[in-house]
Amino acid sequence: MPAAGFGTLIPDPVATRQAVTAALEVGFRHFDCAERYRNEEAIGDAFQAAFQAGTVRREDVFVTTKLWNTNHRPERVKPAFDASRRRLKVDTVDCYIIHTPFAFRPGDDQDPRDADGKVVYDSGVTLGETWQALERLVDEGHAKSIGLSDITLEKLREIVAGARIKPSAVQVESHPYLPEWELLDFCREHGIVLLAFAPLGHGMDPNLLEDPVITAIAQRVGKTPAQVALAWAAQRGTAFLTTSTKPERIRGNFDISTLPEDAMQQIRDGITTNIRFNSVVTTGVPGFIPRVR
Known part of the structure; x- marks a missing residue:
């Protein structure tokens, strides 16, 4: 799994295809997809155009996609996986990830709610049973590896303890304001890649990219605050995902350089916001939390 990953949570299919094409052109070779994003077909189109043009080889692209919450029941896993493969126009998926540990009521409605607007969960399946269904995908040779997302360390320990095939990757929110050091240590111990989403803080308040520690390092090394945060992510041994529809930002997010060791230590010791x-x-429901000053 290349450390620099391109996230594909882009609502518009045309913008998705253009962004994936731009990301391939600047050098991204790791793409994070999901059935929940409803744009796998546009991503597949961008992949096929690059493969057919000969500018990129399929074997050089690491494709991740995810099983959504409504498909946790074992009999639903393989059909959901096959549907993602068809949309992405790939025979194999490099890493297939359970999008969240929460099972929702099975069906075509990705966001099932009751009359009061509350999510309808599915108590008829355990995460362990879903994991076993993913293990069978590896046995069949269609998924090269499997992983988890949006999971706590406690829940990850349970899966690792009972798994026949261990998780290869765990995708969680992580950035200098949420470094997840304990989770990272556990992942290292078990040979699991920690894959950080929102590595730039998602532009939320407080704004990570305006943090004085980050901005001072950026000024010192001649990089942007975003490039500093991404370099920090890679240097501490995680992979990361960034998303943009702007070619210049896509290029900038790929153009990172090694930080001095004292800068790495400054970020670890000098940032106290958590x-x-x-x-x-x-909850299993994706969504960034709006904050009011």
Whole structure:
């Protein structure tokens, strides 16, 4: 899994295809997709155009996609996986990830709600049973590896303890305001890649990219605050995902350089803000938390 990953949560299919094409052109070779994003077909079109043009080889692109919450029941896993493969126009998926540990009521409605507007969960399946269904995908040779997303360390320990095939990757929110050091240590111990989403803080308040520690380092090394935060992510041993539809920003997010060791230490010791921006780990419903000053 290349450390620099391109996230594809882009609502418009045309913008998705253009952004993926731009990301391929600047050098991204790791793409994070999901059935929940409803744009896998546009991503597949961009991949095929690049493969057919001969500018990129399929074997050089690491494709991740995710099983949505409504498909946790074992009999729904393979059909959901096959549908993602068809949309992405790939025979194999490099890493197939359970999008969240929460099972929703199975069906075509991705966001099932009751009369009061509350999510309808599915108590008829355990995460362990879903994991076993993913293991069978590896056995069949269609998924090269499997992983988890939006999971707590406690829940990850349970899966690792009972898994026949261990997770290869764990995708969680992580940035200098939420470094997840304990989770990272556990992942290292078990040979799991920690894949950080929102590595730039998602532009939320407080704004990570305006943090004085980050901005001072950026000024010193001649990079942008975003490039400093992404370099920090890669240097500490995680992979990261960035998303943009702007070619110049896509290029900038790929153009990172090694930080001096004292800068890495400054970020670890000098930043005391600790904040989670996304509530998905508690509900299974993705969404960044608006904050009021």
